[in-house]
Amino acid sequence: MxxxxxxxxxxxxxxxxxxxxxxxxxxxxxxxxxxxxxxxxxxxxxxxxxxxxxxxxxxxxxxxxxxxxxxxxxxxxxxxxxxxxxxxxxxxxxxxxxxxxxxxxxxxxxxxxxxxxxxxxxxxxxxxxxxxxxxxxxxxxxxxxxxxxxxxxxxxxxxxxxxxxxxxxxDHPGFVTSFVEGVRDAITAFTADGADAAAIQVLFTTHSVPTDDALRSGPRDVDWGSGGAYAAQHEAVAAWVMSRVSELLPSAADVPWELVYQSRSGPASQPWLEPDICDVIEGLPARGRTAVAVVPLGFVSDHMEVLWDLDTEAKDAAAEAGLAFVRTPTPGVxxxxxxxxxxxxxxxxxxxxxxxRAHVTALGPAFDVCRPGCCENIRAGFKPAAAGIAP
The missing domain is CATH 3.40.50.1400 (Rossmann fold)
Structure with missing residues (x-):
């Protein structure tokens, strides 16, 4: 080079x-x-x-x-x-x-x-x-x-x-700590109100992206699976958070969780990562759930996508489904x-x-210098970019 x-x-x-x-x-x-x-x-x-x-x-x-x-x-x-x-x-x-x-x-x-x-x-x-x-x-x-x-x-x-x-x-410890604390506190509060652990649903949520973009996320020489590095990283962090919460709170081992997506903004004809958080919330009563903890895993702080899409739309969806609802904190400051x-x-x-270097999943630590072709935007192509090997 x-x-x-x-x-x-x-x-x-x-x-x-x-x-x-x-x-x-x-x-x-x-x-x-x-x-x-x-x-x-x-x-x-x-x-x-x-x-x-x-x-x-x-x-x-x-x-x-x-x-x-x-x-x-x-x-x-x-x-x-x-x-x-x-x-x-x-x-x-x-x-x-x-x-x-x-x-x-x-x-x-x-x-x-x-x-x-x-x-x-x-x-x-x-x-x-x-x-x-x-x-x-x-x-x-x-x-x-x-x-x-x-x-x-x-x-x-x-x-x-x-x-x-x-x-x-x-997957840096400083980023994930708030999510661990938030999930632990939510489960503790739900069970204190009488909810059975298996009836509590944890939904880790992040901003949806076009499927084509997701497939091109991260280094290109790694097989990340159907959602690319973007989905794989979220899945790995969510799994680690639940594992850590279960260590701190043994009853959490029975709490089901999944990764969901929110805030898609593209045309209906364009595939984006799914499932949508509100669609999942709507179906939770049929799965025997009585409470839902929404964890904004993809967000650093309380962006508009958190205040509107979660604290407004997802909360309303939970109320319509008859579910107790908690949105856990973002890292913030x-x-x-x-x-x-x-x-x-x-x-x-x-x-x-x-x-x-500190990291909590097997995927990390991530690279300092992005690899060739990393995170391509298929619609716009490659533009000059700092901090990474061209293109």
Whole structure:
């Protein structure tokens, strides 16, 4: 491999190793988010950004806008990222790590281009990015890498700024701890109210993606099964969470669980990962269930997809089915999650060997540098992407 194999990369990552096991002198952290509107006037412009290039008219966007308008046109995601940025800064100081945190979004202010420009103007040009998505797929990993490459090209900073990316962290202990605690507490509460363990259903839920995208998620030289790396990673983490909960709460061993999907947005003719969470909830009484714990396994914090699709639609579906309902917490700015992110930062600062990296499933730890063809978007093809071997 040549030094140009991985574009816009630090010197230790440029040749494309699976794991960067030599120290890197990063001088800034880039917190990369999705972004969200912060008022009613922002909603349609924000949705235009999300769907850019797809030619969707405003009339159709307004069909989605009502989710945001229900909450005053304000997505919780920007406030959550402000909180996460502050928490990361505090934890970095506590550990004696002198690194600034720059925050930029894909779809709304502050934009990634603003954050990268600010970093460069401050003299911080070797950046390590943390994207607020844990799993391997186009929208949760590669699209962020394409964003980094696009921003460096558009700002003209590609010759002076490098951006590496923290590995997919789906099975890092800091990420999964909140889910273990949430499932344990939900089962405990249901059984205290008299529910039999076998009548409690745990539904691990994540954002659905097109089946074609799922099949292309993760490294291409691995047989991930019918849902690609995206589904396999969620299944592995859900199984581990239930195993860990059963260790802490023996009665949980009898509680059934499954992985479901939510928030699909494509045309009906396009296959997406299934089953849909509300369809599953509707059928639970016929399976003898009296209570359901919904676990937002695919989400870092309480996004709109959590507040609307789970706390509103899934909760309503459970009420119509006569089921007791609990939605467990997302990691948010919990101490364990914030500490876990800084652990991931320290991995790269130290060049920690892969054998010494924290992970809870047999699939991990994920690679630092994405492999060729990883997480292709079959509809748009390959675009330049940082932090991975081309294409």
């Amino acid at each position: 040549t030094a140009a194999t991985v574009p816009f990369a630090s010197a230790p990552a440029a040749s494309g190793p699976e794991f960067v096991e030599s120290p890197v002198a990063y001088d800034g952290i880039l917190l990369a988010g999705f972004g969200g509107p912060e008022g009613q006037d922002d909603v349609i412009p924000f949705l235009r950004n999300v769907t850019r290039g797809r030619g969707i008219p405003d009339e159709r966007l307004e069909e989605v806008a009502h989710h945001y308008r229900h909450f005053g046109g304000v997505s919780p995601i920007n406030a959550q990222n402000r909180g996460l940025k502050a928490a990361l800064e505090s934890e970095l100081v506590r550990r004696g790590i002198d690194l600034p945190v720059y925050w930029g979004n894909r779809n709304w202010a502050p934009y990634l281009s603003d954050a990268v420009t600010e970093a460069s103007e401050s003299g911080d040009t070797t950046l390590l990015a943390f994207a607020t998505s844990a799993y391997s797929s186009f929208s949760s990993c590669r699209q962020y890498r394409e964003d980094f490459a696009r921003v460096l090209d558009e700002t003209g900073l590609g010759e002076t700024v490098t951006i590496d990316k923290i590995r997919p962290f789906y 919990s101490d364990s999650f914030v500490a876990g992110i800084v652990d991931l930062i320290q991995e790269r600062l130290e060049g920690r060997p892969a054998a010494n």
